[in-house]
Amino acid sequence: MQRRKERVDRGIKVRSSDVFALSSWREMLYLSAPRLLPIVGLLLLSVVLSYYWQRVLLSVSVFALLAISWDILAQSGMVSLGQALFFGTGAYLAGNMNHYLGWPPYVTLPLAAIFGGLLCTLFLIPVLRLRGIYFSMVTLVLPLMLVRIIEATRIFGGTEGLSGLDPLPNRWVEIYLIIAVLLAALFGFRRLMNSDYGLVLKGISDNDRSVMNAGINIYWFKTQALFIASALGAFAGAFMTHVYMFVGMPVFAMDYSILPIAAAVVGGMGTLAGSMLGAFILVPLSEILRGLGGLRIVFYGLFLVIFTVAIPEGIFHYIQRKYHQFERWVEVK
Amino acid sequence: MLTNAIIYGFVNSVILMLVALGFNVTFGISGIANFAYGALYILGALSCWVFLNPIGLPYFLAVILAVAVTAIAGALLYRFVLQRIRGMVLSEVIATFGIGLALLELFKYMGFIGFEYSLPVISDTSIEIGTVVIDLQRIFIVIIGVTMAAFIWFFTHHTRTGLRFRGIAQEERTALSLGINTDRVAMLSVSFGGAYAAIAAIFILPLGTINVEQGYSVLINALAVCIVGGLGSTGGLVLGSLLIGYGQTFTATYLESHWVMLVPLIAILVILVIKPSGIFGKQKELEERI
Numbered sequence A: 001m002q003r004r005k006e007r008v009d010r011g012i013k014v015r016s017s018d019v020f021a022l023s024s025w026r027e028m029l030y031l032s033a034p035r036l037l038p039i040v041g042l043l044l045l046s047v048v049l050s051y052y053w054q055r056v057l058l059s060v061s062v063f064a065l066l067a068i069s070w071d072i073l074a075q076s077g078m079v080s081l082g083q084a085l086f087f088g089t090g091a092y093l094a095g096n097m098n099h100y101l102g103w104p105p106y107v108t109l110p111l112a113a114i115f116g117g118l119l120c121t122l123f124l125i126p127v128l129r130l131r132g133i134y135f136s137m138v139t140l141v142l143p144l145m146l147v148r149i150i151e152a153t154r155i156f157g158g159t160e161g162l163s164g165l166d167p168l169p170n171r172w173v174e175i176y177l178i179i180a181v182l183l184a185a186l187f188g189f190r191r192l193m194n195s196d197y198g199l200v201l202k203g204i205s206d207n208d209r210s211v212m213n214a215g216i217n218i219y220w221f222k223t224q225a226l227f228i229a230s231a232l233g234a235f236a237g238a239f240m241t242h243v244y245m246f247v248g249m250p251v252f253a254m255d256y257s258i259l260p261i262a263a264a265v266v267g268g269m270g271t272l273a274g275s276m277l278g279a280f281i282l283v284p285l286s287e288i289l290r291g292l293g294g295l296r297i298v299f300y301g302l303f304l305v306i307f308t309v310a311i312p313e314g315i316f317h318y319i320q321r322k323y324h325q326f327e328r329w330v331e332v333k
Numbered sequence B: 001m002l003t004n005a006i007i008y009g010f011v012n013s014v015i016l017m018l019v020a021l022g023f024n025v026t027f028g029i030s031g032i033a034n035f036a037y038g039a040l041y042i043l044g045a046l047s048c049w050v051f052l053n054p055i056g057l058p059y060f061l062a063v064i065l066a067v068a069v070t071a072i073a074g075a076l077l078y079r080f081v082l083q084r085i086r087g088m089v090l091s092e093v094i095a096t097f098g099i100g101l102a103l104l105e106l107f108k109y110m111g112f113i114g115f116e117y118s119l120p121v122i123s124d125t126s127i128e129i130g131t132v133v134i135d136l137q138r139i140f141i142v143i144i145g146v147t148m149a150a151f152i153w154f155f156t157h158h159t160r161t162g163l164r165f166r167g168i169a170q171e172e173r174t175a176l177s178l179g180i181n182t183d184r185v186a187m188l189s190v191s192f193g194g195a196y197a198a199i200a201a202i203f204i205l206p207l208g209t210i211n212v213e214q215g216y217s218v219l220i221n222a223l224a225v226c227i228v229g230g231l232g233s234t235g236g237l238v239l240g241s242l243l244i245g246y247g248q249t250f251t252a253t254y255l256e257s258h259w260v261m262l263v264p265l266i267a268i269l270v271i272l273v274i275k276p277s278g279i280f281g282k283q284k285e286l287e288e289r290i
Helices: A011-016 A019-023 A025-048 A051-075 A083-100 A105-127 A132-153 A171-194 A196-206 A208-213 A218-244 A255-267 A273-292 A295-310 A315-324 B002-030 B037-052 B059-080 B089-109 B136-158 B160-170 B172-177 B182-207 B214-229 B234-254 B257-274
Strands: A003-009 A325-331 B126-129 B132-135
Touching: A003 A011, A011 A025, A025 A051, A025 A171, A051 A083, A051 A171, A051 A196, A051 A218, A051 A255, A051 A273, A083 A105, A083 A132, A083 A218, A083 A255, A105 A132, A105 A218, A105 B257, A132 B214, A132 B257, A171 A196, A171 A218, A171 A273, A196 A208, A196 A218, A208 A218, A255 A273, A255 A295, A255 A315, A255 B089, A273 A295, A273 A315, A295 B089, A315 A325, B002 B037, B002 B132, B002 B136, B002 B160, B002 B182, B002 B214, B002 B234, B037 B059, B037 B089, B037 B182, B037 B214, B059 B182, B089 B214, B126 B136, B132 B136, B136 B160, B136 B182, B136 B234, B160 B172, B160 B182, B172 B182, B214 B234, B214 B257, B234 B257
Parallel strands: none
Antiparallel strands: A003 A325, B126 B132
């Protein structure tokens, strides 16, 4: 007798996808719990954590933003290997506006996000016609090159960077600002990607030629997606600049390119929530492993491999499936 | 100064080519961008060092054993990690990158840093070509580099296994239907890449010490050469390494050494914008851009 596993939707999922959702607390809870979890969780975490772990939460949120920005790009068919480009551009813009022009953080943050987004989009417009791995390689090279140019020409503080920048008023403003932006990005862009606009973007990644056939200018859509993603990344960079009160060459480091991708791969691509979940696993993990000293990165690398090999679909997809469906063994006839 | 730059530029190009050969073999055949390549390179050098110094084997035996160790490491990498995620490019990159990171940092943790970790040169005399003084080790590297490039060309064109390699490179499914065990061939290709990395390391690293950080820069150089020349093409590899090698040497001679690191990056950028599949790349126009 042969058996196979069958996946069936849970009753509550079928019921709650209909109007019945409004008639029962259980179904309303079933629908709202996954949405409330990040909101309540983040607000709770911001209160109960110690000062040290609050700082970790800050960098977790920044990496989550970068991962979300990566995911938006990836869903539009542009796999970026250089989130550090967005991060670094935003960071340097905010740093320069604050250092040379003396503008306060609440002016530089939004300006750096918008102009960082525009600048990165301009950088990448010439290669927008490249597809797949060729686009990825350009994005991999650009941040490496900007670092070398800053090092060689000694502009913007050169190798020392700009220090002594204005901080945000206090640590509560810092933490709630980044949480608010993170949640807004998560829910806002999830909604965007589920709308018709997002459908076009996803279509570009699935089959760009057929989207062109439909009479849609894919370059214009790609440019817009690029602007959205890079503005998000630039905001993360500008925010970190004001938290550290410093901007220098490390903002173009490979960490900011690799960690968001790793987060998206570990958490699960294509949902934005998965990328965020990945960041919330990977960054604290590297923080916990800090006690191991030199072995930290060794274990980190191995974790990455184990995650990608064991759950290639990503943790979020795995959890989502378990939440909506159950599995049972049936006989093969 | 000019003859100096020309000769050392040539040596530099051959070094780049030797480094990139292994990466190119793996990518050209199985389509796996092996980001653990730098770690395999250092692994080859360190295992050679271990066979030579603590164990005390003769040089010839140590080299063969080190190459074998690295080749087996490549095969294991394919069998236990890559085989499960084959075809998911991003997962492949992340997994090999994770392995490379773990290996390199493990070497660093075990303390393989310092001057005592260096490999012996084959001969420390130097000769003069015209007015330029050049040591024999560099000449030896040139010979090895040319031999290895010729060997891989001969191997993939005139042996059964080599033809299988090219078979799965062209069309994996068709190769499978013709009775070629694609998994085994792909495993061989990763292991070949490992062996090439070890050979490159064993002959290039005697010029300095075994520095774990080189694992990262080797990867970038290999990537740059392969992209400029065209991923998976041996002729392009030669041309790409000549371009970047001479570019680097002339920059170092006539400009500042700050700018040397920029040469491969700018070369990548220019090539990607003009002809993304590389100078000798065989990709169709539509697959690379639209």
